[in-house]
Amino acid sequence: MTTRPDTVFRSFESPKLTLPNRIVMAPMTRAKAIGGVSGEDVATYYARRAAAGVGLIVTEGTWIEHPAASNEVNVPRFYGDDALAGWRAVVEAVHAEGGKIAPQLWHVGLSQKSDVENLYSSQFERDVPPLTPSGFIRAGDKVAEPSDPSDIESAVAAYGKAARTARELGFDALELHGAHGYAIDQFFWHETNHRSDEWGGRTLGQRARFGVEVVRACRREAGEDFPIIFRFSQWKLQDYEARLANTPEELGTLLQALCEAGVDIFHASQRRFWEPAFAGSDLNLAGWAQRLTGKPAISVGSVGLSTDLLDALVDGQSAEVTDVEALVQRMEADEFDLIAVGRALIADAEWPQKLRQDRLQDAVPYNKESLITLD
Numbered sequence: 001m002t003t004r005p006d007t008v009f010r011s012f013e014s015p016k017l018t019l020p021n022r023i024v025m026a027p028m029t030r031a032k033a034i035g036g037v038s039g040e041d042v043a044t045y046y047a048r049r050a051a052a053g054v055g056l057i058v059t060e061g062t063w064i065e066h067p068a069a070s071n072e073v074n075v076p077r078f079y080g081d082d083a084l085a086g087w088r089a090v091v092e093a094v095h096a097e098g099g100k101i102a103p104q105l106w107h108v109g110l111s112q113k114s115d116v117e118n119l120y121s122s123q124f125e126r127d128v129p130p131l132t133p134s135g136f137i138r139a140g141d142k143v144a145e146p147s148d149p150s151d152i153e154s155a156v157a158a159y160g161k162a163a164r165t166a167r168e169l170g171f172d173a174l175e176l177h178g179a180h181g182y183a184i185d186q187f188f189w190h191e192t193n194h195r196s197d198e199w200g201g202r203t204l205g206q207r208a209r210f211g212v213e214v215v216r217a218c219r220r221e222a223g224e225d226f227p228i229i230f231r232f233s234q235w236k237l238q239d240y241e242a243r244l245a246n247t248p249e250e251l252g253t254l255l256q257a258l259c260e261a262g263v264d265i266f267h268a269s270q271r272r273f274w275e276p277a278f279a280g281s282d283l284n285l286a287g288w289a290q291r292l293t294g295k296p297a298i299s300v301g302s303v304g305l306s307t308d309l310l311d312a313l314v315d316g317q318s319a320e321v322t323d324v325e326a327l328v329q330r331m332e333a334d335e336f337d338l339i340a341v342g343r344a345l346i347a348d349a350e351w352p353q354k355l356r357q358d359r360l361q362d363a364v365p366y367n368k369e370s371l372i373t374l375d
């Protein structure tokens with residue numbers, strides 16, 4: 001089977017962002033930024049992917065400046081002179097290879113590390129009240145007091161400040177982490193947001209408020225022309241089968257509100273890009289985002305991985321890299337605009353080049369050892 005890579009290597013043009021091709025590096029935490037500062041090894045890691053032809057790199061999640069944003073010390077901060085100097089060097093290294101790069105702005109909300117020793121540790125040990133709409137990790141597990149409106153507002157302001165920083169550091173865009181059951185998603189999701197004030201409500205449209213205010217703050221601080229990407233998902237780390245929206249109409253109320261606030265591109269996180277988002281249609285989640293909003297959409301999920309890896313996001317056995325025929329067909333049909341690649345790009349920095357040259361059979365397969373070093 002031919003992979004017809006030309007489809008993936010068409011340029012992408014949108015009002016605020018132009019890219020040489022359709023490949024995006026998915027945001028992936030590596031926890032190699034010692035003390036929260038990205039070092040030279042991190043800059044080299046991203047620059048290698050840019051050199052191999054990734055159109056847009058979305059960095060690992062990076063902490064906004066809010067007391068309860070973080071839960072891991074070696075994940076990069078997006079504040080403090082030391083961390084920002086590290087990020088500036090990352091941006092320069094990627095630009096020197098002709099690449100483009102967006103930071104993924106992250107707040108964990110009510111921290112949900114699954115490993116018992118770390119459970120809620122950094123927030124609770126430091127005695128920092130978590131940011132949480134109602135104190136739930138999921139319905140039934142109330143572990144904290146709901147945040148005061150003033151704390152919610154200070155988190156919104158911290159996102160805005162980070163957006164300004166992204167622009168000042170020379171990033172090409174920013175991505176908001178609104179997925180996977182972290183802070184923004186905790187406000188969206190009915191199981192974690194039981195509030196009845198203006199930060200919650202019974203409908204997804206009402207629970208959109210925190211995300212909307214975050215986007216507005218970023219738009220205000222980064223300027224009209226700065227591209228804002230918004231990542232969202234149905235699945236949560238708390239529950240892979242969870243659903244944010246049960247129907248396209250319900251999803252539409254959320255995405256349209258985010259668009260009005262200033263989102264330019266949606267990044268619809270799925271674990272498998274070929275899975276239909278709603279019954280009755282083959283469209284995936286990015287396909288629906290594109291149709292419901294008219295904005296470009298990034299898809300993601302298990303590109304270049306073999307089937308024995310599909311049930312494990314991080315662990316897994318060594319495997320052969322699959323062909324990307326299904327992906328190409330969907331891109332040819334304009335279901336979505338861009339494709340993010342995660343684990344395949346951790347395992348092999350040259351994955352885009354190998355795809356272009358039709359020699360994916362030579363790509364280094366992803367396995368759990370791939371995460372040990374930052375090659």
Ligand code: FNR
Nearest residue numbers: 026027028029060061300301302303313341342343
């Ligand atoms: C992730 N993922 C992720 N997502 C996100 O929005 N922010 C993040 O910081 C991380 N961190 C992260 C670390 C590691 C090691 C993995 C494997 C994944 C999810 C990631 O962006 C992507 O959506 C999934 O990995 C699915 O894409 P692939 O790997 O199947 O191409």
